[in-house]
Amino acid sequence: MGDQREAVIKVTGMTCDDCAHHVTAALRTAGAKEVSVHWSDGEAKFNWPEAVSENTLRSAVCEAGYGTGQLQVQGQRTPVSPGSENDYDLLVIGAGSAAFAVAIRASEAGYKVGLVESCEIGGTCVNVGCVPSKALLRAGEAAWSVEHNPFGGISASLDSVDLSKVVTQKQELVRSLRQTKYADLAGEYGFSVLHGHARFIGKDAIEVDGKPLTASRILIATGASPSVPPIPGLKENGFLTSTTTLELTEIPSRLVVIGANAIGVELGQYFLHLGSEVTFIDVADRIVPFEEPEISSALAEVLSSQGAAIYTGATVSEVSAGNGGRIVRLKQNGAAKEILVDQILVATGRRPNTSDLGLELAGVETDARGAVIVDDRLRTANEKVYAAGDVAGAPQFVYVSAYQGALAVDNALLGADRIVDFTALPRVIFSSPQVASAGITQAQAVAAGYDIVTSVLPLDAIPRALVNHDTNGLFKLVAESGSGKLLGASIMAESAGEVIQSAVLAIKYGIPVSELASTFHPYLTMAEGLKLAAQTFTRDVHKLSCCAV
The missing domain is CATH 3.50.50.60 (FAD/NAD(P)-binding domain)
Incomplete structure (x- = not known):
C-alpha cells in the first residue's frame, strides 16, 4: 500500500445510513482512501495516506456534524514474538485489577507472563477498596433504615450494632473473592505470581528480593495508597x-x-x-x-x-x-x-505507589505527585516499559485500571496502536442516595467551548421517587445547543449507579436528548427520570400525565 496505513476511527453522533454517507464524504474529501463507514458500530475504516494529518481527518468529520474518538492504526507496530530469550515475555509489577487484565489477555495470546506482588494479591479493589467498603456501606444503610423509613404505620427500633460481626462478614467476602477472582486465575490461565518486592535494575530487567529477572516488556501497575497531609499533630x-x-x-x-x-x-x-x-x-x-x-x-x-x-x-x-x-x-x-x-x-486523596521501584535506573519518569508519566498509549520514556491504572495517574476506578491493562497489552505485545479514550466514563459515589455521573459537567463544557443547554429535574417530578416517599435528589443533563447531543449527565437518586449506564451509551454514541425523550423507559423506575429530564429541555414535565410523551 506504499505510503498508506489501514486505520479505524471512532465516530459519534451517527444514527442512520445518511450519517454514514456524510462521514464517508467528509473523510474522502480530507484525503482518506477506501473509506467504509458503519454507523451502527460507530466507526469508519479507511486507508490513511501519510501526507494527510490526523487533525485534517478529525476536523473533516467534526465539520460534517459528528464527533471523533479513538483513532487506531492497524498493524502499525510489529508484535513481540512469544518465547523470547528473556525470563518472561511480560513482567508486571503489581497484582491488582490492571495486572490481572494484563496477565489474562497476554496469557491467552501465548505469552509467558509473571506478576510480582509484595502485598496481598488482588490489589486495592478487592482487599481494601471497592468490595469491602461497599459491603460496609450496605450494612450501614441497613442499620439506618430500621428507624428511618418514610412510611406511615411502620415503626421499629435498632437494638444494637455488633460492628465486629459486620467486619468479620466483610473479611470473609474479601477472602472469597480474592481467591476466586484472583488467586485461582493464575493456574487457570497459566501465568506466574511471584511474591516479593520488585525493583528495576536496568532498562529491561528487575530484581525480586535480590533475584534478577529479564523481560521483553515490563508493565508498572502498583496502584496508589492513601495520601496524608502534613497537618501538625x-x-x-x-x-x-x-x-x-x-x-x-x-x-x-x-x-x-x-x-x-x-x-x-x-x-x-x-x-x-x-x-x-x-x-x-x-x-x-x-x-x-x-x-x-x-x-x-x-x-x-x-x-x-x-x-x-x-x-x-x-x-x-x-x-x-x-x-x-x-x-x-x-x-x-x-x-x-x-x-x-x-x-x-x-x-x-491517594498517591501513586512509585517509591523504591528504581524507576531512574529504567529511565522512567514521574510527575510531581509521583505518578508514572505515560503518553496516550500508556508508554513511558522507556520504550520497553508501560504503566497502567492508579500508578499512572488515571481516574481511580477499578474498571479504568482493567481497561488500561488490556490496552497496554495490545500496544506493548500485540503490535496495536490503541489510544486511551475516557469519553463517557461513568463514576459513582456510593452515598445514600447514590451520585452517578458521566461525560462532562456544565463548567467543563463551557471551558471546552461548547454552546450548551442544560436541564435540571428535581426528584419530586419522578413518579418512582414519589412512590418511595424519598425525593432527595435530582437529574441534570448537559447538551450541545443545536445538535442536542448529550455531553454530560449527573444523577443523585436511588440506584443512580444503574441508571447512569443509559447516559453513558447516549454520550458515547452521540445520541441527542430528543432521542432519549422519545425512547421507551419503564414507568415507575428511576430510569424514567432520564427520559423526563430529556423532555424538560422542551416542555414542563410537571404538566404531563403519567407516561405522557
Whole structure:
C-alpha cells in the first residue's frame, strides 16, 4: 500500500445510513482512501495516506456534524514474538485489577507472563477498596433504615450494632473473592505470581528480593495508597485512612472526616448511619467538588438532615490530644474553631505507589505527585516499559485500571496502536442516595467551548421517587445547543449507579436528548427520570400525565 496505513476511527453522533454517507464524504474529501463507514458500530475504516494529518481527518468529520474518538492504526507496530530469550515475555509489577487484565489477555495470546506482588494479591479493589467498603456501606444503610423509613404505620427500633460481626462478614467476602477472582486465575490461565518486592535494575530487567529477572516488556501497575497531609499533630495523635477504617470494630462516638470527596463522604456517612456524630471538613467551597454544584448542594442537605456537620472552605491547622479525645482545630473564613472527637478519618486523596521501584535506573519518569508519566498509549520514556491504572495517574476506578491493562497489552505485545479514550466514563459515589455521573459537567463544557443547554429535574417530578416517599435528589443533563447531543449527565437518586449506564451509551454514541425523550423507559423506575429530564429541555414535565410523551 506504499505510503498508506489501514486505520479505524471512532465516530459519534451517527444514527442512520445518511450519517454514514456524510462521514464517508467528509473523510474522502480530507484525503482518506477506501473509506467504509458503519454507523451502527460507530466507526469508519479507511486507508490513511501519510501526507494527510490526523487533525485534517478529525476536523473533516467534526465539520460534517459528528464527533471523533479513538483513532487506531492497524498493524502499525510489529508484535513481540512469544518465547523470547528473556525470563518472561511480560513482567508486571503489581497484582491488582490492571495486572490481572494484563496477565489474562497476554496469557491467552501465548505469552509467558509473571506478576510480582509484595502485598496481598488482588490489589486495592478487592482487599481494601471497592468490595469491602461497599459491603460496609450496605450494612450501614441497613442499620439506618430500621428507624428511618418514610412510611406511615411502620415503626421499629435498632437494638444494637455488633460492628465486629459486620467486619468479620466483610473479611470473609474479601477472602472469597480474592481467591476466586484472583488467586485461582493464575493456574487457570497459566501465568506466574511471584511474591516479593520488585525493583528495576536496568532498562529491561528487575530484581525480586535480590533475584534478577529479564523481560521483553515490563508493565508498572502498583496502584496508589492513601495520601496524608502534613497537618501538625496529626501523626502524633493518630488517624484513620480509607484502609484502616475498614477494620474498626467499635463505632466512634465522634468522628471528623478530613476531605469530603467520594471516599470521605461514603465512609463518613457509613458511621453517620451507625450512630456516630460526624463532621466533614473540606478545603473546597463545597463537598464532592468535582460534581455539578446542584449535586453538591443536594447531597450536603441530605447529610445535614441526617445529623452531620459540614465545614467547607476550611483548613485543619492542628490536631492535639485533650479532654479524653483528640482536638481538631480548623479555620473557616478567618474564624477558628475546635472540635473534640474520638477518631479522625483522613480522606484527602491517594498517591501513586512509585517509591523504591528504581524507576531512574529504567529511565522512567514521574510527575510531581509521583505518578508514572505515560503518553496516550500508556508508554513511558522507556520504550520497553508501560504503566497502567492508579500508578499512572488515571481516574481511580477499578474498571479504568482493567481497561488500561488490556490496552497496554495490545500496544506493548500485540503490535496495536490503541489510544486511551475516557469519553463517557461513568463514576459513582456510593452515598445514600447514590451520585452517578458521566461525560462532562456544565463548567467543563463551557471551558471546552461548547454552546450548551442544560436541564435540571428535581426528584419530586419522578413518579418512582414519589412512590418511595424519598425525593432527595435530582437529574441534570448537559447538551450541545443545536445538535442536542448529550455531553454530560449527573444523577443523585436511588440506584443512580444503574441508571447512569443509559447516559453513558447516549454520550458515547452521540445520541441527542430528543432521542432519549422519545425512547421507551419503564414507568415507575428511576430510569424514567432520564427520559423526563430529556423532555424538560422542551416542555414542563410537571404538566404531563403519567407516561405522557
